[in-house]
Amino acid sequence: MKDEILSYREMCDQEGVQVLQRGMNYRLNPKYSVILFSQRINAPYKDRIYDDGITLEYEGHDVPRSSGINPKKTDQPQFTKRGNPTENGKFIQTIELFKRGIGEVEIVRAYEKIFSGIWSEKGFFKLIDYKIVVDDNQRKVFRFILEETDIDFIKNENQIRTLKTRTRLIPTEIKKEVWKRDGGKCVLCGSTDELHFDHDLPYSMGGTSIKVENVKILCARHNLQKSNKIE
Numbered sequence: 579m580k581d582e583i584l585s586y587r588e589m590c591d592q593e594g595v596q597v598l599q600r601g602m603n604y605r606l607n608p609k610y611s612v613i614l615f616s617q618r619i620n621a622p623y624k625d626r627i628y629d630d631g632i633t634l635e636y637e638g639h640d641v642p643r644s645s646g647i648n649p650k651k652t653d654q655p656q657f658t659k660r661g662n663p664t665e666n667g668k669f670i671q672t673i674e675l676f677k678r679g680i681g682e683v684e685i686v687r688a689y690e691k692i693f694s695g696i697w698s699e700k701g702f703f704k705l706i707d708y709k710i711v712v713d714d715n716q717r718k719v720f721r722f723i724l725e726e727t728d729i730d731f732i733k734n735e736n737q738i739r740t741l742k743t744r745t746r747l748i749p750t751e752i753k754k755e756v757w758k759r760d761g762g763k764c765v766l767c768g769s770t771d772e773l774h775f776d777h778d779l780p781y782s783m784g785g786t787s788i789k790v791e792n793v794k795i796l797c798a799r800h801n802l803q804k805s806n807k808i809e
């Protein structure tokens with residue numbers, strides 16, 4: 579569920595994998611791809627949320643560190659040496675097919691690291707476009723453009739459903755501050771299970787820009803009570 583707070587283990591279990599090491603995982607699930615998004619200051623890639631509050635820009639990934647070359651001084655690869663598409667290449671391929679009207683838009687689920695061992699689901703996105711830019715190191719990097727969707731995925735039924743409400747994306751820095759302020763527990767009952775970052779106003783109701791003051795941690799029970807009230 580969007581803005582749910584998960585341990586690393588819970589995140590992997592949700593995707594049915596032992597480990598999630600790579601940032602880009604094309605078709606980790608038969609119905610969608612998975613990315614690990616990061617806006618942390620020391621993050622290896624420059625990921626960001628646009629001012630519209632619903633669009634992500636996700637940087638492609640570098641060549642592997644192994645080859646003896648500096649990955650940060652080398653163009654990001656679309657293909658491996660053997661000519662197979664890298665994860666960048668697979669993402670590009672699906673975007674090109676979609677743009678030509680041949681394929682469906684790729685659905686991507688995003689997670690972000692809040693602190694060591696604490697992750698949050700960012701929701702589901704449509705992979706709508708990409709661009710190639712020259713970065714500060716004078717090399718080419720990919721920037722993937724993802725637009726938030728109003729869908730969620732029901733694991734037990736292996737299907738996608740539409741959410742009732744759509745909210746703006748909560749920036750990682752805000753989540754970090756809220757986590758610290760609320761002490762990692764539900765502000766109403768102190769529960770530390772099944773937590774969720776709750777934003778006061780849904781996007782559909784004119785939710786304003788996200789500030790620390792209008793985000794709080796709620797447990798599943800209190801989150802449900804609140805969403806029933808809004809309807």
Ligand SMILES: [Zn+2]
Nearest residue numbers: 764767797800
């Ligand atoms: Zn609670």
